Structure formats: C-alpha cells, structure tokens
Amino acid sequence: MSFKDKIDKNNLPQHIAIIMDGNGRWAKEKGELRVFGHKNGVTAVREALEASVEIGLKYLTLYAFSTENWNRPQFEVDALMELLVNSLNQELPTFQENNIRVNSIGRMSDLPDHCQVTLQSTIDQTKNNTGCTLTLALSYGSRQEILDATKAIAEKVKKGEISIDEINEDLFSQNLYTNNIPDPDLLIRTSGEERISNYMLWQIAYSELFFLPIMWPEFSRETLFECIYLFQNRERRFGKTSEQL
Ligand code: FPP
Numbered sequence: 001m002s003f004k005d006k007i008d009k010n011n012l013p014q015h016i017a018i019i020m021d022g023n024g025r026w027a028k029e030k031g032e033l034r035v036f037g038h039k040n041g042v043t044a045v046r047e048a049l050e051a052s053v054e055i056g057l058k059y060l061t062l063y064a065f066s067t068e069n070w071n072r073p074q075f076e077v078d079a080l081m082e083l084l085v086n087s088l089n090q091e092l093p094t095f096q097e098n099n100i101r102v103n104s105i106g107r108m109s110d111l112p113d114h115c116q117v118t119l120q121s122t123i124d125q126t127k128n129n130t131g132c133t134l135t136l137a138l139s140y141g142s143r144q145e146i147l148d149a150t151k152a153i154a155e156k157v158k159k160g161e162i163s164i165d166e167i168n169e170d171l172f173s174q175n176l177y178t179n180n181i182p183d184p185d186l187l188i189r190t191s192g193e194e195r196i197s198n199y200m201l202w203q204i205a206y207s208e209l210f211f212l213p214i215m216w217p218e219f220s221r222e223t224l225f226e227c228i229y230l231f232q233n234r235e236r237r238f239g240k241t242s243e244q245l
Contacts, residue, residue, distance in 0.1 A: 022191030022215030099131030
C-alpha cells in the first residue's frame with residue numbers, strides 16, 4: 001500500500017521546503033561525473049512536484065542554488081545554470097497544465113543574464129496559476145535575507161514610515177524574500193547530512209525536520225508521501241503541552 005493512501009487529506013501540510021543534497025555523491029558512487037547527478041536530480045524535482053500536485057500541496061520550496069554554491073568549479077556552476085534554464089523551458093507546459101505558479105527567492109541579480117530572463121519569463125507566465133506555488137531558492141542565503149530585511153526595516157524607520165515599536169515578527173516576516181509564502185511545516189534534507197546550511201533560518205522556527213539517508217536523485221513521489229505521513233504522526237506543540245492541544 002502506498003503512503004499516499006495513508007495520508008489524512010484533511011490535515012495536509014501547507015508548505016514543504018527541501019534541501020536537495022547528494023547529487024554529486026550519488027554520481028560518484030556510480031563512477032560518473034557530478035553533473036550526471038544534477039541531471040538525475042532534475043528527475044527527482046519532477047517527482048517531488050508531481051507528488052505535491054497530486055496531494056494538493058500549496059507550497060513547495062526547493063533549495064536549488066545557495067550563495068555558497070558560486071564557489072564550485074565554473075564548469076559545474078555553468079552546468080547547473082543550463083539545467084535550470086532548460087528545465088524551466090521544458091516544463092512550462094507542465095506548469096500551465098497543472099496550475100503551478102513558479103516563484104523564486106534569493107538574489108536574482110547574481111544569476112547570469114539569460115537565466116534571469118528565463119526565470120522572470122516563467123514567473124510572469126505562471127503568475128495567475130492558483131494551484132501549487134513552486135519556489136526556487138536561487139543564489140539564496142538565509143543570513144543575507146535576514147540582513148536585507150533588517151536594512152529595509154531600518155530604512156523605513158529612518159524615513160519615519162514606521163516606529164521602532166512597530167517592529168514585530170509579522171513586520172519582520174513581511175520584509176523577508178518569502179513575504180508571500182507561509183512558513184514551512186516540514187523541512188526535508190536528503191543525503192544523510194543533518195545541517196540547515198543557511199536555509200530559511202527564520203522561517204523554520206517551528207518546522208518539523210526530516211533528514212533522509214537517501215541521495216537527492218533517489219527521491220521519489222513515494223518519499224514525499226512517506227514524509228507527509230510521518231509528519232502527520234508527529235505532535236506539533238508550538239511550546240504547549242500535549243494536553244493543551
Ligand atoms: C546538491 O547536491 C544539489 C545542488 C547544489 C543543486 C540542485 C540542483 C538540481 C537538482 C538541478 C536543477 C534544479 C532545478 C530546480 C531544475 P550536491 O552537488 O551538493 O551533492 P554532494 O553533496 O553529494 O556533493
């Protein structure tokens with residue numbers, strides 16, 4: 001029996017965030033180049049997205065490229081950017097047919113021009129879709145995001161638009177790149193590493209964390225269903241006692 005059938009459809013998470021890790025190691029194990037792992041990683045992205053649409057998940061956010069990833073060999077960076085552009089172009093009909101809205105977080109201006117053009121065009125063409133919002137974290141770093149929010153808020157205080165007393169969690173959240181997305185209910189990381197690696201530090205304050213031993217290219221629809229099932233069987237107390245829930 002698939003985990004899909006065990007999921008309580010009335011108690012779905014709203015937002016799943018994923019750190020896709022282990023493409024390089026998966027490829028190396030097979031005696032292949034790292035880029036082979038990234039190519040197969042795209043297949044896993046498709047699996048995760050398909051499962052999200054099937055189950056009616058509203059938000060899926062994927063860590064596709066961190067600010068630190070710019071330090072990889074130029075060959076690998078170029079290959080990742082090409083994979084991104086090709087995948088976006090290729091999947092546009094799928095996005096439209098499945099009512100998927102594409103969104104991005106991070107410093108878009110760091111991306112090569114042609115990536116920015118393709119990404120922006122995909123975002124524009126899917127902006128009226130109302131099903132799943134697929135957010136790609138690209139040239140994303142959470143500390144940078146928090147600093148950008150702090151600067152934006154400081155600027156508003158300086159201009160007299162808000163007072164210091166008005167700075168609260170809601171206002172801070174509204175100044176993050178994720179201002180139009182709820183906080184993740186689950187954060188999944190593949191590859192056996194148990195780190196957050198500068199991903200959505202503010203937003204995951206109450207998220208359930210899942211560290212999976214499989215490599216990202218091995219991630220399937222069933223993996224996502226299993227994580228949702230396990231999530232539903234965890235108790236989220238938000239600081240309260242079990243009896244108060
Ligand atoms: C981590 O594996 C993966 C990445 C840094 C990039 C993820 C990119 C893709 C799956 C392809 C393009 C994305 C989209 C959204 C179309 P790693 O290279 O860090 O693996 P390692 O830890 O084994 O070295």
